[in-house]
Amino acid sequence: MLLYLTAFVAAFCMLANSQFQVEYEWSYVNFTWPTKGAYQKAVRDGTYVPQNNAIVAIKFYKDNIYMALMRSSQGTPVTLATMKNVAGGGVKSNPLLKPYPSWSMNPQKSCKTLQNVQSLEIDRSGIMWVLDGTRNGDVTKCPGKLVLLDLNRGGKVVYSYTFPEEICMSKGCWLNDIVLEERFGGYAYITDSSDSDPGLIVFSMKQKKSWKLRDATMFANLKVVNYTVGGIQVPIVLNMDSIAMTPVPKNPSAERQIFYSPLSSYNLHSISDCILRNETLAATSNWRNQIKFLGFRPSIGDGMIVDNKGDLYVGLITENSIAKWNIHEQNLNLKTVTTNNKEMIWPDSFGMDDAGNIYNLADFVNYFFIGPLKMSDEPKIRIFKMHIGTKSYLYTEI
Numbered sequence: 001m002l003l004y005l006t007a008f009v010a011a012f013c014m015l016a017n018s019q020f021q022v023e024y025e026w027s028y029v030n031f032t033w034p035t036k037g038a039y040q041k042a043v044r045d046g047t048y049v050p051q052n053n054a055i056v057a058i059k060f061y062k063d064n065i066y067m068a069l070m071r072s073s074q075g076t077p078v079t080l081a082t083m084k085n086v087a088g089g090g091v092k093s094n095p096l097l098k099p100y101p102s103w104s105m106n107p108q109k110s111c112k113t114l115q116n117v118q119s120l121e122i123d124r125s126g127i128m129w130v131l132d133g134t135r136n137g138d139v140t141k142c143p144g145k146l147v148l149l150d151l152n153r154g155g156k157v158v159y160s161y162t163f164p165e166e167i168c169m170s171k172g173c174w175l176n177d178i179v180l181e182e183r184f185g186g187y188a189y190i191t192d193s194s195d196s197d198p199g200l201i202v203f204s205m206k207q208k209k210s211w212k213l214r215d216a217t218m219f220a221n222l223k224v225v226n227y228t229v230g231g232i233q234v235p236i237v238l239n240m241d242s243i244a245m246t247p248v249p250k251n252p253s254a255e256r257q258i259f260y261s262p263l264s265s266y267n268l269h270s271i272s273d274c275i276l277r278n279e280t281l282a283a284t285s286n287w288r289n290q291i292k293f294l295g296f297r298p299s300i301g302d303g304m305i306v307d308n309k310g311d312l313y314v315g316l317i318t319e320n321s322i323a324k325w326n327i328h329e330q331n332l333n334l335k336t337v338t339t340n341n342k343e344m345i346w347p348d349s350f351g352m353d354d355a356g357n358i359y360n361l362a363d364f365v366n367y368f369f370i371g372p373l374k375m376s377d378e379p380k381i382r383i384f385k386m387h388i389g390t391k392s393y394l395y396t397e398i
Helices: 002-016 036-045 273-277 286-290 365-369
Strands: 021-026 054-061 064-070 080-084 119-122 127-132 145-150 156-162 175-181 187-192 199-204 209-213 227-229 232-234 240-245 257-262 267-272 292-296 301-306 311-316 321-326 335-339 347-352 357-362 381-387
Touching: 054 119, 054 357, 054 365, 054 381, 064 119, 064 127, 119 175, 127 175, 175 240, 187 240, 187 273, 199 240, 199 273, 232 365, 257 273, 257 301, 267 273, 267 286, 301 357, 311 347, 311 357, 335 381
Parallel strands: 054 347, 240 301, 301 347
Antiparallel strands: 021 381, 054 064, 064 080, 119 127, 127 145, 145 156, 175 187, 187 199, 199 209, 227 232, 240 257, 257 267, 267 292, 301 311, 311 321, 321 335, 347 357, 357 381
């Protein structure tokens, strides 16, 4: 009887962890202000408008969560933040975020500070690669840049790279997402969702140089428009967006595949990182012959991630779902992992911790574009969690 009960409990626990569960939720985002007076002044002068703060990306390192907050309208005092990742205890509501690496790096006082962060990635050494390159509005006149912060030294800036105008326009660029290659001197592959110049940007840490690849597969499908998410229509067309990469191969010199897709598209494509790293080839049109069409997603999608087992996780926006496909299978066959029509509104950024957990940020981001917004106690932003027992693509494949 005891053996049966133990088996039943184990099976129940496995079932409970087989889907994404809400770990954190926010009806509005607030911060750890230096003083009460500073908070009150920010509310009075409109520097902080609670309902205008949206989390758009999450990553994990040690016991902390790091987050990007887009500045799509007035009242977002912080564009990069952190908080402790507290295990257990049920759903945590409205936890405060701490500006990262400091308050002084978040105000737009000069082009050396963080202007408008859309995404980030953290390498295995604890260096956070921050995309401060959302320039599709009037938030800042500073050029787009990539900033590297050392998380083991309090967020010290160890390198900052300003993108040339021909790669990331100071008016119109939208550096949306990033994956990292730690071999060959270090590379970052970055999607640019620009309305007029979308593409895939390659940054070489060794060369301190960037180049950009442009192709028709990186543009939105103009027929994929006017979809509804969370009861709110999205009339805009969004170009190159999602990106993911296969795990580190066991053969240290073997190639890896980069997966990408525009947001307003059902198509999923891939290309070898060997092609992307070849700047000379990228300057020609010959590299386009190496693009592979993998198949169709059942929905438009935003965030993607691959674990080191080769499972590609994809957020399906109009289905309020997350699906996965093992990249070793011949044909694209996305299988639904979780559907939550009430709470998983706009599944976006993914992240993984060191304990084998995968997370998804459902940020209801289209809500923050309709403005002006009203305060509400109803949660709009959520972080979901599921245990899968693997690591991210930054680790060697298993």
